[in-house]
Amino acid sequence: MFSAVFMATFAEGADASAKEAFDADVKASAGAITTVNLAAPVLEPPMPGGDYFCELGFKNQAEYDQAKAQPSWNDLYTLFENTAVVAGFEFAAYGDGTLTLQEKSVSKCHRVLIFSLLEDANPDMVAKMEANMNGMTEHVPGLRNCKFAKIVESAGSDSWAYAFECDFDEPGSFLGKYMTTPYHFCYIDKFFEPACNEWIVNTNLCTPYLAQETPFLANYAD
Amino acid sequence: MAVGAAAGVASLGAMAGCSQQTASPPEPANGAQATEEDEGGQAEMAQEEKLYVVDTFMPKPGDGKSFLDDYMKTYRPMAEDAGMVLVSSTVAPPMWLDNDSNTVQVVWALDDIAVACWAMSSATRYNPAYVEWCAAVRKRVVSRDRSYFASEEYMEVLNNV
Numbered sequence: 001m002f003s004a005v006f007m008a009t010f011a012e013g014a015d016a017s018a019k020e021a022f023d024a025d026v027k028a029s030a031g032a033i034t035t036v037n038l039a040a041p042v043l044e045p046p047m048p049g050g051d052y053f054c055e056l057g058f059k060n061q062a063e064y065d066q067a068k069a070q071p072s073w074n075d076l077y078t079l080f081e082n083t084a085v086v087a088g089f090e091f092a093a094y095g096d097g098t099l100t101l102q103e104k105s106v107s108k109c110h111r112v113l114i115f116s117l118l119e120d121a122n123p124d125m126v127a128k129m130e131a132n133m134n135g136m137t138e139h140v141p142g143l144r145n146c147k148f149a150k151i152v153e154s155a156g157s158d159s160w161a162y163a164f165e166c167d168f169d170e171p172g173s174f175l176g177k178y179m180t181t182p183y184h185f186c187y188i189d190k191f192f193e194p195a196c197n198e199w200i201v202n203t204n205l206c207t208p209y210l211a212q213e214t215p216f217l218a219n220y221a222d
Numbered sequence: 223m224a225v226g227a228a229a230g231v232a233s234l235g236a237m238a239g240c241s242q243q244t245a246s247p248p249e250p251a252n253g254a255q256a257t258e259e260d261e262g263g264q265a266e267m268a269q270e271e272k273l274y275v276v277d278t279f280m281p282k283p284g285d286g287k288s289f290l291d292d293y294m295k296t297y298r299p300m301a302e303d304a305g306m307v308l309v310s311s312t313v314a315p316p317m318w319l320d321n322d323s324n325t326v327q328v329v330w331a332l333d334d335i336a337v338a339c340w341a342m343s344s345a346t347r348y349n350p351a352y353v354e355w356c357a358a359v360r361k362r363v364v365s366r367d368r369s370y371f372a373s374e375e376y377m378e379v380l381n382n383v
Binding site for chain 2: 179180181182185186189190192193194195196197199203
């Protein structure tokens, strides 16, 4: 699957009705592009990465490129460029990566982490991170699916490098076991911590999460 | 207004607060009422229920004392403001070397992973001064390592939350 993800922050002056209208418009526009889409406000408590999330899924990058050439893509993109409602947004597009797929039917929480690398990121550490991120599923039973992929297109406040996409059984698994397992803070997070020798990730990451009913990563799965 | 990635990150600490450790300390082996000896043992157990953050540096030859002074002057306040408790600061060999590198080790304690650790990281890594200092240290020292330690008994708790 090839994904295109928007992470938007609402403008200060956007009231509830404007946000609701935005949500409806984005859902409609996303649906006009592909039936594989997930668009909604993020859940509380919020994580860095804005107030609203939209992901489009395509069978492959060729389908994504075809979609981008259509007027419907411009209709969607324009919604995120409306500064009366959206103060700013991050965009990332990525394809296949390291996929762990354990659940194809039920998932109540979707989350996408995007981050960029330090300019002088140690290649050995990058390789180590690539090899170990998906190990989170072995320590967090509620993390049912995940994919770690290189971002091929990005826009916004940084040149986003990687996406770590997750389907949880429920939000409580993300807020709970995912955060408390020593594998996260004491091992994986070392790539993200400036005081660690393993540090390779810029601190301005985005990691919104939202509700869903079915696991997004199971789309297009065999 | 902070937008996107620059938006408020205190929520990481708040988010971490949504989770709670449910494991309780083990009962005394014989189930007897607490005695002075038991209370000492339980105090020892409580002390072991910490996450220890161990920073080990090898400054360049002759830079040992200057580096440690800078660490204590610049890094220590940021770490303490973020909730870290200084446990020890040691140097090997126990003399400042001019023509070789000392090894400097600083040990901190945090109460738990669920709240204290993530609150610490939220309070530090989004502070430009903290990031700048860490980036400078990367270039200043021959090597550095930060690792997180816990007692074997606490491992049982941490891995079964």
